[in-house]
Structure formats: C-alpha cells, structure tokens
Amino acid sequence: MGRVIAIANQKGGVGKTTTAINLSACLAEAGQKVLAIDFDPQGNATTGLGLEKEYMEETVYEMMLGECTLNDCLHQEVQENLDVLPSDSNLAGAEIELLDLDRKEFILKEHLDAVRDHYDFIMIDCPPSLSLLTLNALTAADTVLVPIQCEYYALEGLSQVLRTISLVKKTMNPELELEGVVFTMYDARTNLSLEVVENVKSNLNETIYKTIIPRNVRLAEAPSHGMPINLYDSKSTGAESYRLLAAEVISRGEE
Numbered sequence: 001m002g003r004v005i006a007i008a009n010q011k012g013g014v015g016k017t018t019t020a021i022n023l024s025a026c027l028a029e030a031g032q033k034v035l036a037i038d039f040d041p042q043g044n045a046t047t048g049l050g051l052e053k054e055y056m057e058e059t060v061y062e063m064m065l066g067e068c069t070l071n072d073c074l075h076q077e078v079q080e081n082l083d084v085l086p087s088d089s090n091l092a093g094a095e096i097e098l099l100d101l102d103r104k105e106f107i108l109k110e111h112l113d114a115v116r117d118h119y120d121f122i123m124i125d126c127p128p129s130l131s132l133l134t135l136n137a138l139t140a141a142d143t144v145l146v147p148i149q150c151e152y153y154a155l156e157g158l159s160q161v162l163r164t165i166s167l168v169k170k171t172m173n174p175e176l177e178l179e180g181v182v183f184t185m186y187d188a189r190t191n192l193s194l195e196v197v198e199n200v201k202s203n204l205n206e207t208i209y210k211t212i213i214p215r216n217v218r219l220a221e222a223p224s225h226g227m228p229i230n231l232y233d234s235k236s237t238g239a240e241s242y243r244l245l246a247a248e249v250i251s252r253g254e255e
C-alpha cells in the first residue's frame, strides 16, 4: 500500500513546492509509482510538472467538492511512473464551500484510500497555512515531510509544524508521524546556512535527512519550463540532490 506523504510547513517560500515536484519526479525516475497532488490554490506544482492550468476542465477542487471523481481529474503518466492531480486558483474557495459539510477534514483521505494500492508514494504539496486544505492533507497522510529553509527563522516554522502535527494526531489522525526534516536552499558560501543546520540538529530529536538541498539556480529555473529538475538539467547539483533524497525516502520505507 502506498505511503502518503504531506509536504508541509506553514511558512511560505521554504521549498515545499520545489520539493514536491522534484522528489516526486525523482522517485518516479527510480521506478516508484507516484501520485503527486497539488493541494495549493497557487497551482505551482501543477505548472512545474508541465500541466497547463488554462486547459483543465477538472481539478482537485472539483474532486473535493464532489463534482468529479479522482479519476476524472487525474493526469496519468505526466512522466513515466508519475501521475498528477492538478489544482488551480478555484481551490482557494473550497475552504468556504466545504465549511458546512460533515467530516470535512476527511474528504481527501476518503478519495485517496480508494487508490492507495495503485501507488508506492502519494505526495501532497500543501499550502502555506493551517487551513482546512492542510488539515485534509494531514488527515490523509501517513507522514509529514517538512522542508526547512536555511535561514534565521527556520526553527520558528519548524516548531509550528510540530505543534500542528501533534494537534492532528490527537484529533483526526492518531497514526500521523513526522517523515523527516529536509534542509533546502543551503548556501555553502555562508556561515548562516551551516549555523541553521547545526542549530536544528541540536534542537530536534527527529529524523533529519542526510541529503541537504543546495541553493541551485537550475531548480529555480526549471518550473518556468514546466519540467522537474531531472528532465530540465539532469546533471545539475539540484537534480543530483533530489535523487539522493529520493533514495533516502525509499530506504526509510524499507527499514
């Protein structure tokens, strides 16, 4: 049965979407069957994986509202082994439209339970807020992967996510666990990046991935070409580090 991983951090701009796109693509490249879900109304994972929002009839928004099935909005084999559930700005409205529903935190989980068996990994790119969408993602997930940007306020973001995880554990999803923390945008030229890594390591008893994602301009360029890094620049340091991260994520599952 597939492992459902929510990529979450209430802070914006820390590398959630970049990680969702490229970790999904590198897991697929390694032969894993992957479903990537864009669960952010900004739709950046959708375009970053090469789908054009203008030409989409149905998205995860219609699925959440019960207006279409998961299969109706599924884009199969966007890359070998990689399926995508796209989103667009309509998803922002789902927050309000779902408010009166029973079990409104469980909608995504119920859709995913029906398809989990088809995948090795289901990756959910969360919006940067503790919204009903994020709660749906954390309720559906087995684990949470937290990208941390190597900058001063990193620990603040991290303690917020840890609080959110423990809240969801107590209420909607007792099985939820931290998958791990991954450092992003590491800049080897500054002491700050190193200090942040050391600081988080000494304050956290949880899993921290050995792979650190460096700041790499190719990672920032790739989305505007609608390609994940392994296709855009297969030999870049960005591609190599997301491949290493994918290998770590796979081996964690085998432990």
Ligand SMILES: Nc1ncnc2c1ncn2[C@@H]1O[C@H](COP(=O)(O)OP(=O)(O)O)[C@@H](O)[C@H]1O
Binding pocket: 011, 012, 013, 014, 015, 016, 017, 018, 019, 044, 128, 184, 185, 186, 213, 214, 215, 216, 217, 219, 220, 221
């Ligand atoms: N390792 C990296 N190297 C260079 N730029 C990066 C890297 N990771 C993310 N970025 C850039 O930083 C910005 C924020 O990243 P993003 O993944 O969208 O964060 P989030 O989804 O958490 O808001 C984007 O412009 C992205 O291209």
Ligand SMILES: [Mg+2]
Binding pocket: 016, 017, 018, 040, 044, 126, 127
């Ligand atoms: Mg994002």
